[in-house]
Amino acid sequence: MAILVGGYARISDVGELGDGRDGEEGVTRQKEDVHDLVRVRTLTLHRMYVDNDLSAYKRRVVRPDFRELVDDLEAKIISGVAAYNIDRVTRQPRELEKLIDIYEDARRPMVFATTAGDYDLSTPDGRFNARLYVMIANKFSADAARRVARQKKADAMQGKLHKGVAPFGWNDDGTANPVEAALILKAHQDILKGKLLGEVHAEWVALKVRSRQTPPGRNISYTSAGYIVTNPRLCGYRVYVPQAEREKRGKLDLSEFLLERSDGSPVVGEWEPICTPEQWRAVVDVLKARKSSGRGRKKGTTVTKRLLTRLARCGECGGGLQSMMYTRGTTSYERHGYFYACLKAAGGCGGVSRSGPPVETLVEAVFLERMRRIAGDRRTGQPEINPALVAARAKLDQVLAEIAEARQLRETGEFPLKEFVREIKRLDELKDTLEVEVSSLNAAGVETGTSAAERIIREWESYTVPMKRAAFDRFIEAVVIQKQARGGNHAFRPDLIDVVWK
Structure with missing residues:
Protein backbone atom coordinates (compact mmCIF):
# COMPACT_ATOMS: atom_id res chain seq x y z
CA MET A 1 0.00 0.00 0.00
CA ALA A 2 1.38 3.47 -0.92
CA ILE A 3 2.48 5.75 1.92
CA LEU A 4 0.06 8.59 2.63
CA VAL A 5 1.86 11.96 2.62
CA GLY A 6 1.07 15.63 2.98
CA GLY A 7 2.21 17.93 0.20
CA TYR A 8 3.64 21.27 1.34
CA ALA A 9 4.09 24.48 -0.66
CA ARG A 10 5.22 27.90 0.56
CA ILE A 11 6.51 31.15 -0.81
CA SER A 12 7.16 34.54 0.79
CA ASP A 13 7.22 37.02 -2.11
CA VAL A 14 4.35 39.21 -0.94
CA GLY A 15 5.36 42.31 1.00
CA GLU A 16 9.07 41.69 0.40
CA LEU A 17 9.45 42.47 -3.27
CA GLY A 18 7.00 45.37 -3.31
CA ASP A 19 6.19 44.75 -6.97
CA GLY A 20 2.55 43.76 -6.63
CA ARG A 21 3.13 40.02 -6.98
CA ASP A 22 0.85 37.89 -4.84
CA GLY A 23 3.05 34.77 -4.70
CA GLU A 24 0.30 32.58 -6.12
CA GLU A 25 2.25 31.74 -9.28
CA GLY A 26 5.17 30.35 -7.27
CA VAL A 27 2.87 28.33 -5.05
CA THR A 28 1.08 26.91 -8.09
CA ARG A 29 4.39 25.77 -9.59
CA GLN A 30 5.38 24.12 -6.33
CA LYS A 31 2.06 22.29 -6.13
CA GLU A 32 2.54 20.98 -9.66
CA ASP A 33 6.04 19.76 -8.72
CA VAL A 34 4.66 18.03 -5.62
CA HIS A 35 1.98 16.24 -7.62
CA ASP A 36 4.63 15.06 -10.10
CA LEU A 37 6.87 13.92 -7.22
CA VAL A 38 4.05 11.95 -5.57
CA ARG A 39 3.22 10.24 -8.88
CA VAL A 40 6.86 9.31 -9.63
CA ARG A 41 7.44 8.01 -6.09
CA THR A 42 4.11 6.11 -6.12
CA LEU A 43 2.99 7.88 -2.94
CA THR A 44 -0.58 8.82 -2.03
CA LEU A 45 -1.34 12.49 -1.46
CA HIS A 46 -3.60 13.17 1.53
CA ARG A 47 -3.89 16.94 0.83
CA MET A 48 -1.84 20.02 0.00
CA TYR A 49 -0.76 22.26 2.88
CA VAL A 50 -0.10 25.77 1.57
CA ASP A 51 1.30 28.86 3.32
CA ASN A 52 1.45 31.76 0.87
CA ASP A 53 3.38 34.93 1.80
CA LEU A 54 4.80 33.45 5.01
CA SER A 55 8.46 33.23 5.94
CA ALA A 56 9.97 29.94 7.13
CA TYR A 57 12.96 31.85 8.56
CA LYS A 58 11.40 34.41 10.91
CA ARG A 59 10.82 32.83 14.32
CA ARG A 60 7.63 34.72 15.19
CA VAL A 61 5.82 34.04 11.92
CA VAL A 62 2.95 31.59 12.39
CA ARG A 63 2.33 29.26 9.45
CA PRO A 64 -1.13 27.73 9.96
CA ASP A 65 -0.83 24.97 7.35
CA PHE A 66 2.68 24.01 8.51
CA ARG A 67 1.29 23.58 12.02
CA GLU A 68 -1.50 21.40 10.65
CA LEU A 69 1.07 19.35 8.74
CA VAL A 70 3.07 18.72 11.93
CA ASP A 71 -0.10 17.92 13.90
CA ASP A 72 -1.22 15.42 11.25
CA LEU A 73 2.20 13.74 11.33
CA GLU A 74 2.01 13.43 15.13
CA ALA A 75 -1.57 12.14 14.94
CA LYS A 76 -0.47 9.51 12.36
CA ILE A 77 -2.98 10.83 9.84
CA ILE A 78 -0.11 11.05 7.35
CA SER A 79 3.23 9.27 7.26
CA GLY A 80 5.40 11.72 5.41
CA VAL A 81 6.01 15.00 3.64
CA ALA A 82 6.42 15.82 -0.05
CA ALA A 83 7.79 19.24 -1.03
CA TYR A 84 9.75 20.99 -3.76
CA ASN A 85 12.70 21.39 -1.39
CA ILE A 86 13.37 21.11 2.32
CA ASP A 87 13.81 24.89 2.64
CA ARG A 88 10.17 25.26 1.56
CA VAL A 89 9.22 23.28 4.68
CA THR A 90 11.51 25.04 7.17
CA ARG A 91 14.59 27.21 7.53
CA GLN A 92 14.66 26.97 11.31
CA PRO A 93 16.76 24.21 12.95
CA ARG A 94 14.35 24.05 15.90
CA GLU A 95 11.43 23.23 13.60
CA LEU A 96 13.50 20.56 11.86
CA GLU A 97 14.30 18.99 15.25
CA LYS A 98 10.57 18.77 15.94
CA LEU A 99 10.09 16.85 12.69
CA ILE A 100 13.09 14.62 13.47
CA ASP A 101 11.56 13.71 16.85
CA ILE A 102 8.32 12.67 15.13
CA TYR A 103 10.17 10.53 12.56
CA GLU A 104 12.39 8.90 15.20
CA ASP A 105 9.41 8.01 17.42
CA ALA A 106 7.32 6.66 14.53
CA ARG A 107 6.58 2.95 14.45
CA ARG A 108 5.64 2.95 10.80
CA PRO A 109 7.30 3.56 7.43
CA MET A 110 7.93 7.30 6.96
CA VAL A 111 9.11 9.40 4.04
CA PHE A 112 10.44 12.94 3.56
CA ALA A 113 10.53 13.40 -0.21
CA THR A 114 11.66 16.48 -2.21
CA THR A 115 12.43 17.04 -5.87
CA ALA A 116 16.14 17.28 -4.87
CA GLY A 117 16.07 13.88 -3.15
CA ASP A 118 14.79 12.15 -0.03
CA TYR A 119 15.89 12.73 3.57
CA ASP A 120 15.75 9.63 5.76
CA LEU A 121 15.22 11.24 9.14
CA SER A 122 15.35 7.85 10.88
CA THR A 123 19.10 7.48 10.17
CA PRO A 124 22.12 9.50 11.39
CA ASP A 125 23.23 10.29 7.83
CA GLY A 126 19.76 11.39 6.77
CA ARG A 127 19.41 13.64 9.83
CA PHE A 128 22.89 15.11 9.23
CA ASN A 129 22.08 15.96 5.61
CA ALA A 130 18.76 17.55 6.59
CA ARG A 131 20.36 19.57 9.41
CA LEU A 132 23.18 20.71 7.15
CA TYR A 133 20.80 21.88 4.40
CA VAL A 134 18.51 23.71 6.87
CA MET A 135 21.48 25.43 8.53
CA ILE A 136 22.74 26.57 5.13
CA ALA A 137 19.25 27.85 4.24
CA ASN A 138 19.05 29.62 7.61
CA LYS A 139 22.41 31.31 7.03
CA PHE A 140 21.36 32.33 3.52
CA SER A 141 18.15 33.89 4.89
CA ALA A 142 20.07 35.69 7.65
CA ASP A 143 22.53 37.15 5.12
CA ALA A 144 19.69 38.19 2.83
CA ALA A 145 17.78 39.78 5.72
CA ARG A 146 20.89 41.72 6.71
CA ARG A 147 21.36 43.02 3.15
CA VAL A 148 17.69 43.99 2.87
CA ALA A 149 17.80 45.74 6.26
CA ARG A 150 20.91 47.68 5.24
CA GLN A 151 19.23 48.80 2.02
CA LYS A 152 16.04 49.78 3.83
CA LYS A 153 18.03 51.81 6.35
CA ALA A 154 19.90 53.57 3.51
CA ASP A 155 16.60 54.35 1.74
CA ALA A 156 15.15 55.66 4.98
CA MET A 157 18.12 57.96 5.60
CA GLN A 158 17.51 59.43 2.15
CA GLY A 159 13.86 60.04 3.04
CA LYS A 160 12.56 57.74 0.33
CA LEU A 161 8.95 56.60 0.28
CA HIS A 162 8.05 53.34 2.00
CA LYS A 163 7.56 50.44 -0.38
CA GLY A 164 4.30 48.56 -0.49
CA VAL A 165 0.83 49.79 0.41
CA ALA A 166 0.52 53.51 1.19
CA PRO A 167 -0.35 54.28 4.83
CA PHE A 168 -3.67 55.83 5.83
CA GLY A 169 -3.63 59.50 4.87
CA TRP A 170 -1.68 59.20 1.61
CA ASN A 171 -2.00 58.11 -1.98
CA ASP A 172 0.53 55.71 -3.51
CA ASP A 173 2.54 58.61 -5.01
CA GLY A 174 3.11 60.22 -1.61
CA THR A 175 0.53 63.00 -1.98
CA ALA A 176 -1.94 63.47 0.87
CA ASN A 177 -5.35 61.86 0.44
CA PRO A 178 -7.79 64.77 1.02
CA VAL A 179 -10.51 62.73 2.74
CA GLU A 180 -8.20 60.73 5.00
CA ALA A 181 -6.01 63.74 5.80
CA ALA A 182 -9.11 65.72 6.85
CA LEU A 183 -10.12 62.90 9.22
CA ILE A 184 -6.66 62.89 10.79
CA LEU A 185 -6.55 66.68 11.23
CA LYS A 186 -10.00 66.70 12.83
CA ALA A 187 -8.93 63.90 15.18
CA HIS A 188 -5.85 65.94 16.14
CA GLN A 189 -7.94 69.03 16.87
CA ASP A 190 -10.43 67.03 18.94
CA ILE A 191 -7.71 65.23 20.93
CA LEU A 192 -6.03 68.53 21.77
CA LYS A 193 -9.43 69.80 22.96
CA GLY A 194 -9.78 66.83 25.30
CA LYS A 195 -11.43 64.10 23.24
CA LEU A 196 -10.27 60.57 24.06
CA LEU A 197 -8.62 58.35 21.49
CA GLY A 198 -11.36 55.79 22.15
CA GLU A 199 -13.96 58.37 21.15
CA VAL A 200 -12.07 59.13 17.94
CA HIS A 201 -11.97 55.40 17.20
CA ALA A 202 -15.72 55.07 17.85
CA GLU A 203 -16.41 57.95 15.44
CA TRP A 204 -14.29 56.32 12.76
CA VAL A 205 -16.07 53.02 13.21
CA ALA A 206 -19.44 54.79 12.88
CA LEU A 207 -18.20 56.48 9.70
CA LYS A 208 -16.95 53.09 8.41
CA VAL A 209 -13.40 54.41 8.13
CA ARG A 210 -11.01 51.64 7.11
CA SER A 211 -7.27 51.58 6.53
CA ARG A 212 -5.75 49.55 3.73
CA GLN A 213 -4.56 47.04 6.33
CA THR A 214 -8.04 46.55 7.85
CA PRO A 215 -9.16 42.94 7.16
CA PRO A 216 -12.26 42.61 4.93
CA GLY A 217 -15.49 42.72 6.90
CA ARG A 218 -13.78 44.14 9.99
CA ASN A 219 -13.82 47.61 11.56
CA ILE A 220 -10.66 49.62 11.95
CA SER A 221 -9.06 48.68 15.27
CA TYR A 222 -8.36 50.94 18.24
CA THR A 223 -4.64 50.19 17.90
CA SER A 224 -4.69 51.17 14.22
CA ALA A 225 -6.41 54.47 15.04
CA GLY A 226 -3.68 55.18 17.59
CA TYR A 227 -0.92 54.41 15.09
CA ILE A 228 -2.56 56.63 12.47
CA VAL A 229 -2.90 59.79 14.59
CA THR A 230 0.60 59.45 16.14
CA ASN A 231 2.54 58.36 13.05
CA PRO A 232 5.65 60.63 12.73
CA ARG A 233 5.14 60.43 8.97
CA LEU A 234 2.24 62.88 9.45
CA CYS A 235 4.67 65.79 9.90
CA GLY A 236 7.17 64.44 7.36
CA TYR A 237 9.57 62.68 9.75
CA ARG A 238 11.16 59.43 8.50
CA VAL A 239 11.15 56.39 10.77
CA TYR A 240 13.16 53.18 10.60
CA VAL A 241 12.26 50.19 12.79
CA PRO A 242 14.66 47.21 12.61
CA GLN A 243 12.86 43.95 11.89
CA ALA A 244 14.20 42.47 15.13
CA GLU A 245 12.48 45.24 17.11
CA ARG A 246 9.21 44.69 15.26
CA GLU A 247 9.28 41.00 16.08
CA LYS A 248 10.36 41.50 19.68
CA ARG A 249 8.10 44.35 20.78
CA GLY A 250 4.80 43.80 19.01
CA LYS A 251 3.21 47.20 19.70
CA LEU A 252 5.60 50.01 18.84
CA ASP A 253 5.93 53.68 19.72
CA LEU A 254 7.14 54.99 16.37
CA SER A 255 8.34 58.24 17.95
CA GLU A 256 11.18 56.21 19.49
CA PHE A 257 12.53 55.31 16.04
CA LEU A 258 12.90 58.72 14.38
CA LEU A 259 15.92 58.94 12.09
CA GLU A 260 18.33 61.82 12.64
CA ARG A 261 21.17 63.19 10.57
CA SER A 262 24.66 63.71 11.95
CA ASP A 263 23.76 67.25 13.03
CA GLY A 264 20.78 65.99 15.06
CA SER A 265 18.11 67.23 12.64
CA PRO A 266 15.32 64.79 11.76
CA VAL A 267 15.31 63.04 8.39
CA VAL A 268 12.39 64.41 6.34
CA GLY A 269 10.65 62.17 3.82
CA GLU A 270 9.76 62.79 0.19
CA TRP A 271 6.00 62.65 0.80
CA GLU A 272 3.55 65.50 1.46
CA PRO A 273 3.19 66.22 5.20
CA ILE A 274 -0.30 66.43 6.70
CA CYS A 275 0.46 68.43 9.84
CA THR A 276 3.27 70.45 11.42
CA PRO A 277 5.91 68.83 13.67
CA GLU A 278 4.60 70.92 16.58
CA GLN A 279 1.06 69.60 16.15
CA TRP A 280 2.24 65.99 15.82
CA ARG A 281 4.41 66.25 18.94
CA ALA A 282 1.56 67.85 20.89
CA VAL A 283 -0.84 65.01 20.05
CA VAL A 284 1.76 62.39 20.98
CA ASP A 285 2.49 64.14 24.28
CA VAL A 286 -1.19 64.54 25.15
CA LEU A 287 -1.90 60.84 24.60
CA LYS A 288 1.20 59.84 26.57
CA ALA A 289 0.22 62.15 29.42
CA ARG A 290 -3.22 60.53 29.64
CA LYS A 291 -1.65 57.09 29.89
CA SER A 292 0.78 58.12 32.62
CA SER A 293 -1.78 59.97 34.75
CA GLY A 294 -4.25 58.03 36.85
CA ARG A 295 -6.06 60.99 38.39
CA GLY A 296 -9.79 60.43 38.44
CA GLU A 369 -23.07 82.11 30.81
CA ARG A 370 -19.59 83.24 31.78
CA MET A 371 -18.30 82.29 28.32
CA ARG A 372 -21.03 84.45 26.76
CA ARG A 373 -19.98 87.41 28.91
CA ILE A 374 -16.32 86.92 27.99
CA ALA A 375 -17.21 86.58 24.30
CA GLY A 376 -19.06 89.89 24.48
CA ASP A 377 -16.31 91.68 26.40
CA ARG A 378 -13.86 93.28 23.97
CA ARG A 379 -11.40 93.91 26.80
CA THR A 380 -10.48 90.20 26.78
CA GLY A 381 -9.40 90.44 23.14
CA GLN A 382 -5.73 90.65 24.10
CA PRO A 383 -3.78 87.37 23.64
CA GLU A 384 -3.45 85.43 26.89
CA ILE A 385 -1.63 82.27 27.88
CA ASN A 386 -3.67 79.39 29.21
CA PRO A 387 -3.56 79.72 33.03
CA ALA A 388 -3.03 75.98 33.32
CA LEU A 389 0.03 76.35 31.10
CA VAL A 390 1.38 79.16 33.29
CA ALA A 391 0.92 77.00 36.40
CA ALA A 392 2.54 73.95 34.78
CA ARG A 393 5.53 76.02 33.64
CA ALA A 394 5.93 77.44 37.15
CA LYS A 395 5.89 73.93 38.66
CA LEU A 396 8.42 72.73 36.08
CA ASP A 397 10.72 75.67 36.82
CA GLN A 398 10.47 74.89 40.54
CA VAL A 399 11.33 71.22 39.98
CA LEU A 400 14.31 72.12 37.77
CA ALA A 401 15.54 74.46 40.49
CA GLU A 402 15.18 71.70 43.11
CA ILE A 403 17.13 69.29 40.89
CA ALA A 404 19.95 71.82 40.49
CA GLU A 405 19.99 72.46 44.23
CA ALA A 406 20.07 68.74 45.05
CA ARG A 407 23.00 68.17 42.69
CA GLN A 408 24.88 71.11 44.19
CA LEU A 409 24.34 69.81 47.71
CA ARG A 410 25.55 66.39 46.61
CA GLU A 411 28.73 67.84 45.11
CA THR A 412 29.53 69.61 48.40
CA GLY A 413 28.89 66.41 50.37
CA GLU A 414 25.87 67.80 52.24
CA PHE A 415 23.44 65.29 50.68
CA PRO A 416 23.99 61.59 51.61
CA LEU A 417 24.16 59.33 48.54
CA LYS A 418 21.16 57.12 49.37
CA GLU A 419 18.90 60.09 50.09
CA PHE A 420 20.18 61.91 46.99
CA VAL A 421 19.43 58.94 44.71
CA ARG A 422 15.91 58.60 46.14
CA GLU A 423 15.18 62.33 45.83
CA ILE A 424 16.65 62.78 42.36
CA LYS A 425 14.60 59.82 41.09
CA ARG A 426 11.40 61.43 42.43
CA LEU A 427 12.28 64.80 40.93
CA ASP A 428 13.21 63.32 37.54
CA GLU A 429 9.88 61.47 37.33
CA LEU A 430 8.01 64.67 38.26
CA LYS A 431 10.04 66.64 35.69
CA ASP A 432 9.15 64.16 32.93
CA THR A 433 5.44 64.39 33.78
CA LEU A 434 5.48 68.19 33.86
CA GLU A 435 7.41 68.46 30.59
CA VAL A 436 4.73 66.39 28.86
CA GLU A 437 2.00 68.52 30.47
CA VAL A 438 3.66 71.77 29.35
CA SER A 439 4.13 70.44 25.83
CA SER A 440 0.51 69.34 25.53
CA LEU A 441 -0.88 72.58 26.98
CA ASN A 442 1.44 74.61 24.77
CA ALA A 443 -0.16 72.95 21.74
CA ALA A 444 -3.25 75.11 22.23
CA GLY A 445 -1.00 78.10 21.64
CA VAL A 446 -1.85 81.68 22.44
CA GLU A 447 -5.57 82.35 22.24
CA THR A 448 -7.54 85.39 23.29
CA GLY A 449 -10.10 84.99 26.03
CA THR A 450 -12.73 86.20 23.59
CA SER A 451 -11.85 83.74 20.83
CA ALA A 452 -11.59 80.86 23.31
CA ALA A 453 -15.04 81.66 24.69
CA GLU A 454 -16.52 82.05 21.22
CA ARG A 455 -15.05 78.71 20.15
Missing part, protein backbone atom coordinates in the same frame (compact mmCIF):
# COMPACT_ATOMS: atom_id res chain seq x y z
CA ARG A 297 -9.56 57.14 36.61
CA LYS A 298 -9.73 53.50 37.42
CA LYS A 299 -6.34 51.84 37.41
CA GLY A 300 -5.39 50.66 33.95
CA THR A 301 -7.80 52.87 31.99
CA THR A 302 -7.59 56.33 30.43
CA VAL A 303 -11.35 56.95 30.71
CA THR A 304 -12.78 59.48 33.20
CA LYS A 305 -16.56 59.44 33.15
CA ARG A 306 -17.62 62.36 35.36
CA LEU A 307 -17.70 65.98 34.32
CA LEU A 308 -16.46 67.38 37.64
CA THR A 309 -13.71 64.86 38.33
CA ARG A 310 -10.76 66.70 39.97
CA LEU A 311 -12.83 69.91 40.18
CA ALA A 312 -15.53 69.12 42.78
CA ARG A 313 -14.32 70.02 46.30
CA CYS A 314 -15.84 69.65 49.76
CA GLY A 315 -17.06 72.93 51.29
CA GLU A 316 -16.25 71.62 54.79
CA CYS A 317 -12.70 70.26 54.52
CA GLY A 318 -11.66 71.28 50.99
CA GLY A 319 -10.95 67.70 49.97
CA GLY A 320 -11.69 66.36 46.53
CA LEU A 321 -15.07 64.69 46.02
CA GLN A 322 -15.34 61.19 44.59
CA SER A 323 -18.13 60.03 42.27
CA MET A 324 -20.12 57.03 43.48
CA MET A 325 -23.09 55.08 42.12
CA TYR A 326 -26.36 55.03 44.06
CA THR A 327 -27.62 51.59 45.09
CA ARG A 328 -29.28 49.94 42.13
CA GLY A 329 -33.08 49.83 42.43
CA THR A 330 -33.41 52.90 44.66
CA THR A 331 -35.26 56.08 43.66
CA SER A 332 -31.99 58.03 43.68
CA TYR A 333 -30.43 55.52 41.31
CA GLU A 334 -33.35 55.78 38.90
CA ARG A 335 -33.37 59.61 39.01
CA HIS A 336 -29.66 60.45 39.10
CA GLY A 337 -27.54 57.30 38.88
CA TYR A 338 -24.51 58.69 40.74
CA PHE A 339 -23.45 61.28 43.29
CA TYR A 340 -20.36 63.17 44.47
CA ALA A 341 -19.23 62.57 48.04
CA CYS A 342 -16.44 63.50 50.43
CA LEU A 343 -15.20 60.13 51.64
CA LYS A 344 -13.35 59.52 54.89
CA ALA A 345 -11.65 56.56 53.24
CA ALA A 346 -10.09 58.98 50.75
CA GLY A 347 -8.91 61.36 53.47
CA GLY A 348 -11.99 63.60 53.56
CA CYS A 349 -14.37 64.56 56.35
CA GLY A 350 -17.33 62.55 55.06
CA GLY A 351 -19.72 65.46 55.61
CA VAL A 352 -20.77 66.40 52.07
CA SER A 353 -22.55 64.54 49.29
CA ARG A 354 -24.70 65.68 46.38
CA SER A 355 -26.45 64.06 43.39
CA GLY A 356 -24.19 64.37 40.35
CA PRO A 357 -26.37 65.34 37.35
CA PRO A 358 -28.07 68.40 38.97
CA VAL A 359 -24.70 69.81 40.06
CA GLU A 360 -23.17 69.24 36.63
CA THR A 361 -26.15 70.81 34.85
CA LEU A 362 -25.86 73.90 37.07
CA VAL A 363 -22.10 74.23 36.62
CA GLU A 364 -22.44 73.80 32.86
CA ALA A 365 -25.06 76.55 32.68
CA VAL A 366 -22.97 78.90 34.85
CA PHE A 367 -19.88 78.16 32.76
CA LEU A 368 -21.60 78.87 29.43
CA ILE A 456 -16.37 76.94 23.26
CA ILE A 457 -19.90 78.35 22.83
CA ARG A 458 -19.90 77.49 19.13
CA GLU A 459 -18.71 73.90 19.59
CA TRP A 460 -20.13 73.02 23.02
CA GLU A 461 -22.98 70.82 21.81
CA SER A 462 -20.52 68.62 19.94
CA TYR A 463 -18.15 68.27 22.91
CA THR A 464 -17.79 64.96 24.70
CA VAL A 465 -17.40 64.80 28.49
CA PRO A 466 -13.57 64.81 28.35
CA MET A 467 -13.64 67.82 25.98
CA LYS A 468 -16.03 69.70 28.27
CA ARG A 469 -13.82 68.91 31.23
CA ALA A 470 -10.76 70.22 29.34
CA ALA A 471 -12.63 73.50 28.77
CA PHE A 472 -13.55 73.63 32.48
CA ASP A 473 -9.89 73.09 33.40
CA ARG A 474 -8.89 76.23 31.53
CA PHE A 475 -11.30 78.56 33.32
CA ILE A 476 -12.43 76.86 36.55
CA GLU A 477 -10.20 76.42 39.60
CA ALA A 478 -12.75 74.39 41.61
CA VAL A 479 -16.43 73.72 42.18
CA VAL A 480 -17.07 73.95 45.92
CA ILE A 481 -20.10 72.08 47.23
CA GLN A 482 -21.33 73.29 50.62
CA LYS A 483 -22.98 71.05 53.20
CA GLN A 484 -26.78 70.95 53.09
CA ALA A 485 -28.62 70.91 56.39
CA ARG A 486 -30.23 67.61 57.34
CA GLY A 487 -33.99 67.29 57.70
CA GLY A 488 -36.71 69.37 56.10
CA ASN A 489 -36.84 69.97 52.36
CA HIS A 490 -34.14 68.12 50.41
CA ALA A 491 -34.72 70.04 47.17
CA PHE A 492 -31.58 70.88 45.19
CA ARG A 493 -30.12 74.22 46.30
CA PRO A 494 -28.00 76.03 43.68
CA ASP A 495 -26.89 78.59 46.30
CA LEU A 496 -24.75 75.89 47.94
CA ILE A 497 -22.68 75.40 44.78
CA ASP A 498 -19.82 77.88 44.28
CA VAL A 499 -17.73 78.02 41.09
CA VAL A 500 -14.22 79.34 41.78
CA TRP A 501 -12.80 80.90 38.59
CA LYS A 502 -9.14 81.03 37.65
